[in-house]
Amino acid sequence: MQISSFQPPVRTFMGPGPADVHPRVSAALARPTVGHLDPAFGAMMEELKCLLRYAFRTDNPLTMPVSAPGSAGMETCFVNLVEPGDKVVVCINGVFGGRMRENVRRCGGEAVVVEDEWGRAVDPQKLEDTLKAHADARLVAFVHAETSTGACSDVKTLTEIAHRHDCLTIVDAVTALGGSPLEVDAWGIDAIYAGSQKCLSCTPGLAPISVSERALTKVTGRSTPVQSWFLDLNLVLGYWQGPTGGGKRAYHHTAPVNALYGLHEALVMLTEEGLEAAWERHYRHHLALRAGLETLGLELVVPEAERLPQLNVVAVPGGVDEAAVRSRLLSTYGLEIGAGLGTFAGKVWRIGLMGYSSRAENILLCLAALGSVLNDAGQQADTGAALTAAQAMLSQ
């Protein structure tokens, strides 16, 4: 067997995630492993919960990272909150809403779908109408920042509507957390999950979640067991609750110790910058990138009022081989941008400015590289003007 150590190429990430990982986070991953029941590790777990509460803007005691990627964070919320036969309203405006419906189905629930066009926010009126027609629904699920389309939905309004109809909410904030305004407590969100590898600039593999006291009451009062042993919050809590929850830390599964060091470091960096400053930085850089992209002749597919700052989805110009452009950006400049998913496959590029990727130098690299590749593909892209437009926004 002749396989040697893997030496990965160095990339710049401007896709839908992972984002660039800060060197401080990489360094944290390599620190000495400690045991998952070591008192020193327990102290770090308590800090991690505080840091996540800061990022989510919540006081929810149940705020912690699930030991697996964002998709498992989604599944944690659904398997704990949905019981067989439950009716769940799922708002679908992209890939991840569709995945939510699939989760409901696999939990034995009945999904009632509110459908919106790809690239648009969820329409609050449709949710209102659906809840009026389905008075027996007790859960509403939707995506804050649709990673497949770049659309941002109005979580505050959707949550208010759900609550007026006596429903709890499950919110997908995988791409939102740390990148744009999100207020778990002020908006009354009941269960929310995110990912480590987007606007938090950590490596992929962890899913921060937060669950309100009201939602937790539903979890602890279930009449059927949670179908997943690994994701059952009734058990996971015995490990994560710890001394601040009044209990002894009990072994459930072996936590991914070093990955958690990375998330801790990424969150410490977020507190150093300040959450609101991070939101502002994502917005400012979005304006600069957008000015440049539009000057290159590219069109953003999401209407301005519904756009995510951290994920810019542009239409591929007619006659351009979208995969060839991405491949060329990767091979020549080490620059990763994202392809379209689902309905958007082959039609869009997804250009992310998430976390540590959201830097002025990345904006310039992206515009310069994309302009050059588009020109080679026969487009009339004015790269110089695009860079000037972006720089004008950056210096404001």
Added chain:
Amino acid sequence: MQISSFQPPVRTFMGPGPADVHPRVSAALARPTVGHLDPAFGAMMEELKCLLRYAFRTDNPLTMPVSAPGSAGMETCFVNLVEPGDKVVVCINGVFGGRMRENVRRCGGEAVVVEDEWGRAVDPQKLEDTLKAHADARLVAFVHAETSTGACSDVKTLTEIAHRHDCLTIVDAVTALGGSPLEVDAWGIDAIYAGSQKCLSCTPGLAPISVSERALTKVTGRSTPVQSWFLDLNLVLGYWQGPTGGGKRAYHHTAPVNALYGLHEALVMLTEEGLEAAWERHYRHHLALRAGLETLGLELVVPEAERLPQLNVVAVPGGVDEAAVRSRLLSTYGLEIGAGLGTFAGKVWRIGLMGYSSRAENILLCLAALGSVLNDAGQQADTGAALTAAQAMLSQ
């Protein structure tokens, strides 16, 4: 918010896992992140599958790491292979057999239990008798290396019995893989899962699995959907199968990229040492540690023929405060040994010699430190004689 970077203490791991992580593995974790769909990463995934086939001694195409800890590896096997109403024979001789039963229950299956004493191997005759009494069972599940007791069961014989009764097998090899003889193909195992943080000396967080073609046919031919979206092999395979499986790599979830670098490096090191040499090292070091422990007056709880080399479970001497001893070893020497779980709580210590932890210097440290702490606790432990006994075995 005043939380700063976490600087973990440096530990020596001689518990039930995690094991000491080799510096080469730590260094691999900190390498530059690449995208989960990057061609360079895809090439590493293909190598990782080859390396895992080497470690499992199998040609199963479906051999890959699950993106979550060992418990999720267990759940992957059960949710994919058990359908509601299925009768599953579960052999329980410790904590992890009990967890298997819980998995069956949550999949809507019916668990028929074969119970054996804690600290003993599974009794093949009991399995035979149970299968005769339950001719409609189609699955048998058992633990190869019971991490809670240190007992090793005869996987080859148990699998033969299961196959004679037309049952597939699910085997827990979390603590076995890389530490003691295990032959997935030669023994005919149908589905097996392990953990990254035991005898592979990687950090915790990943669960290598391997599934036979016969078992995969059952997965792809299910009449009900797999209840977990995240662990559904029908979907996960679209990502891991890749070009060698004849397909294009499709996005399912975002893989834990850097954690996989660590596993890759740990497995490259295993090929450098050689799998059989690694088994032999674990056995030789077990004999040395055992000689020392017995000279200290400690008794191993598992009968000799059923003992795991990589996990030595000793009875706590009467009158000794077991938690105080562990706490003292940790605080004074940075040495972690394991407590008892379940029935064994408070009664045993679990002393691991797994992977990179299985080194001569660790054996000497453990005996010297434990001897000293036991003497302080009023025991008559002859540390010098214990070290001499261990060194005599090491130099054979």
